[in-house]
Structures are given as structure tokens and as C-alpha cells.
Amino acid sequence: MAGRRICIVGGVAGGASCAARARRMDEQAEIIIFEKGPFVSFANCGLPYYVGDVIRREEHLLVATPEMFQQRFRIEVRLHSEVVRIDRNRRRLLVRDHQAGRDYEEAYDALVLSPGAAAVKPPISGLDSEGVFFVRTIPDSREIRRMIEERHAQSAVVIGGGYIGLEMTENLVRRGLQVTLVEMQDQVMPMCDPEMVWPLQETLRDKGTTLRLKTQVKAVERNADEALTVRLHSGESLTANLVIVAVGVRPEVQLARDAGLALGPLGGIRVNERMQTSDPFIWAVGDAVEVSHVITGLETLLPLAGPANRQGRLAADAICGRDVRFRGVQGTAVVGLFDQVLAMTGPSERVLKSLGLWNGPLDCEKIYLHPGHHASYYPGAETLAMKLIFSKRDGKILGLQVVGKKGAVRRTDVIAMAMQKGGTVFDLEEAELCYAPQFGSAKDPVNLAGMIAANVVRGDVEVVHAESMDRPPEDVLILDVREPFEYRRGHIAGAVHIPLGALRQRMAELPKDREIWVYCYVGQRSYLAARALRQYGYRAKNLSGGYRTYTMWRQAAQGADNAL
Known part of the structure; x- marks a missing residue:
């Protein structure tokens, strides 16, 4: 396909990277990006931080400009140009030029769809009111800044x-606003496990945020004084x-649907391992596509910039003739909140159980630990809370969540890479990593x-786990x-107290006809105790993560119960 014409619908992450890669692979191709908005490639992940100053x-949010694409790559970028129809039989696009006010056709040899995702508009009346924002584009963040700076906004509901x-x-x-955060689930970051997001919720409260969990918004109304009233279902x-x-995003698939391209069960564009749609001349990438989750084996939507x-890049390689395959996703991500960081890879326990995979096909187990982020004797060590999910059968790593300052x-990146290579917990214990205190x-x-x-x-x-400690079996x-x-x-409650140092001398006080659940603060001393007890004929189990994890679990559970 010498001199092929590659048309790309949408820029930002997937479309822009596809265009640049296609040029590196084919110097002779004609490459055109159609972007219906005013920017071809911008850092939408940076929008909240632009709001926060x-x-x-604003120009620091621009990853690439049309001028840079033309000068560096000889790629044509057409802004304010919306592709409104795909004629698959003729391999032509109908393009609407919003600035010139005209429609025209453009031919393609290969077409890449990168339309992204749109903000979900929940069934709440009044969301079109002035002062209500969806944060998806630079103009959105610009308007929020204007509200804060020119209208001296003092309070917000998220x-x-x-x-x-x-x-x-x-x-x-x-920026000094008093914020109320409303979440309909019983925790923030619902894709994670409640005990692991509890530190984030405590941080929100410590910073003065009012947190309203298990709460839904019914309506937003604009008052005569230009303030907004947010009415809750309560x-x-x-x-x-x-x-x-x-409240989330949904894949932009209208163009693909109108063209008769196959969609997946979750509503995204269906693609194969080469990012090819049901039409052999059309590829799709980014937030709009469904891809395979390498841990669950199920199709998923993952609106993250890294996979996009x-x-x-892979779609460009495929178009240019390389035999490439997309491995799928495992959901490696991170969120920062003031001085706390929550990082994760792979599905959470909550997700695995909701999919019916915890006890069945994957045979999952979990452990908790609370190590320092560097040597404890060196000043400034901060404690991490880690939750590792793995298969009991063979030790294959299935998921990780880490929270700490x-x-x-x-640690998440290291374990994510181990997972990508099919690694096990035995690989982690043997991992050779950098060390200085x-x-x-x-x-x-x-x-x-x-x-x-x-x-x-x-x-x-x-091991036993925190959720079992409040109602243990009678024996x-x-x-x-x-x-x-x-x-x-x-x-x-009800615990017998024997310090580890006295355990061997007082072991006879313990019954051999009952199971013994041992705990300490983080699980290390109780592991030593459990090992000793087992070798003396006792049926001992260790509370994974110890009293610290039990406290996190209990506070998360109580916080959900008292969310209102």
C-alpha cells in the first residue's frame, strides 16, 4: 500500500500516538487526523491540576499542536472537523467542517477510530444549569477556573x-473551596477494596471535605442568588x-454504530488482537474499545491513557504490515489524594467476587502486610499497606493494591511487570531489587x-482474615x-493474651482440641507464634496483616454503615 492514505478520527492519546507511529513506519503515507474539538492532543489527566493551579x-496541557504534527511528522491535523458518517463500501468519510460551515468527503485506505469516551450524564435534573461542569476538555477546566477566580466561588459539590x-x-x-463529595456507593474508588480506600476517606475528612457515601443526587437547581442547590434522594x-x-465515562460509539461496526457486550467497539474492527479496513483504539482483561479473561472497558x-502504536504497526498483537490489559493505575497514594494492578477482591472468580476458576487467596517504604532505621520511613491477591494452586499473582504516603x-510497577510475565509469588520473593537505606x-x-x-x-x-474475627466459630x-x-x-473482643516472648513457657495453657487464630500488630510476630504452635501439635492460623489490617477493615465497615 505505497502512498496509502491513513485517516484517524480523534487525537488525544490513542489517535495521536497512532499517527506519529504510522509516520515512523511509513514515510510515504498520507496521514490526516480529524478532531472535532479545538485541540488535537492534550493532557486530559492534567485538567484537575490546572483547576487547582x-x-x-493552559498551554502546558497541550501535548502536541497541529503545527508540531505538520513540522515534525508531515501529518495534517484538521481541527473543528467532525466525521459524521463512514461509507464503508466506498471507503469514504463525510466530514463536517464546523468553522467553514460545510460538509465534504474524504477517502481512506485505512481508517482508525479514536473517538474516546464521553462523560456519563446521570439521570439528575438540572445538570444543564450554569455552574455545573463535566471535566473532559480544556474549556471545561477553563470555565471552572473562571468561576473560582472571577465569581469567587467558595463551595462545591463533587x-x-x-x-x-x-x-x-x-x-x-x-483553591480554598469547601467541598462535599457525594458517592452513591459505600466507598470512594468503588473498583478497589474498602479497607484499602479507607485511608483516602480519612484523608478527605482530615482536609475538611464532607464525605457523603451511599448517597444519590436527585436534582440541581439554580437559585436567584446564582448559588446552586443540590437535592439528595434522602x-x-x-x-x-x-x-x-x-460519575464515569461511556465509550463514544455512535459513529461506529451508524457504520454497522460490531460492538461488544459492554457497549464498546469490538476489536481483535490487532485492534481491527469487524471491517478489515477500520481499526479502533482507546477509551471507545473493548479489550480483554488478562487476569479475568473477560472483555472490559478501561479508559486509561497508557493502554490507549x-x-x-500497535494499530499503526498493524496497518503498516507488522504482525503484532495487543496482550490485553490488567488495570494498572494510581490516584493521588493530598499526601496519600493508592496504586493498583489487576482486579480487586470485590471485583473478582462479583465476577464469581474468587473461589472458583482462579482459587484466590490474599495476604496483607505493612512494611516501611524504606529501611526503618533511616529517617523518614513511611508505612505502606499492601494487599496481594494470588492463586492458592500455583502462586500466580492476580492483583495488588498499595496505599501509603x-x-x-x-512496588506496584514492579509487581505489575511480574504479572505481565505470568509471574508468581515465588518470583517476588526472589526478585533482585535496588537497595540503599x-x-x-x-x-x-x-x-x-x-x-x-x-x-x-x-x-x-x-491465614485468616479480618472479616472473620468479629464472628469466629464457637470452637x-x-x-x-x-x-x-x-x-x-x-x-x-474475647482474645486471650500471651505475649510472644512468654508463649513457649505458657503454651500448655492453650487447648489442642480447638483451632487457634493468632494475631499481633502487622502479622510478623503472630506468624512466628503460629509456626511454633503448629510444630507443637496445635491447629494455629495467622491473622494476615494483624491488628492493623483488622482496624482498617473495621473502620471501613463502620464508615460505610455510618456514611450518612
């Missing part, structure tokens, strides 16, 4: 507690100067997670092996 200048909702909340608080009303709607960029992203520990948190999980897979220890004895001062500060 962390990013000071609807939705996902990535954008949290980031907008943080940045509005940074009958309560909130008053704010502006409202941010961030990789898909765009420092070091969460590094200011950067890590001789036993890095990655190693420790692997060692703890490997102990479970090998049968060296059996179970709960044993606290912490020091007396720790026990006095707080303990699990």
Missing part, C-alpha cells in the same frame, strides 16, 4: 468518587457555588509480599501475642 498555564472526582476534590480544596439539600459531575497510547507506585530495605516490600504469600502456598502457614480461640501495653490500647 498546580499547572499554571458528584462521584472515582479518579476524577477525587482529583477534583483535592484541587478544589487546594430529602436533604446542599448549597454550593459550583457542581462537578464525575499502546493501542494506537511514599513508595506505593514503585534511603530507597528500600534488604527485604523490599515486594520481596516480603512474595515471602508471605509463598508461605501460604507452600502450606507453611494458614475457635483467638490469641493476642503482642506486648501488654499494646493489648491495653485495644484488642479483638
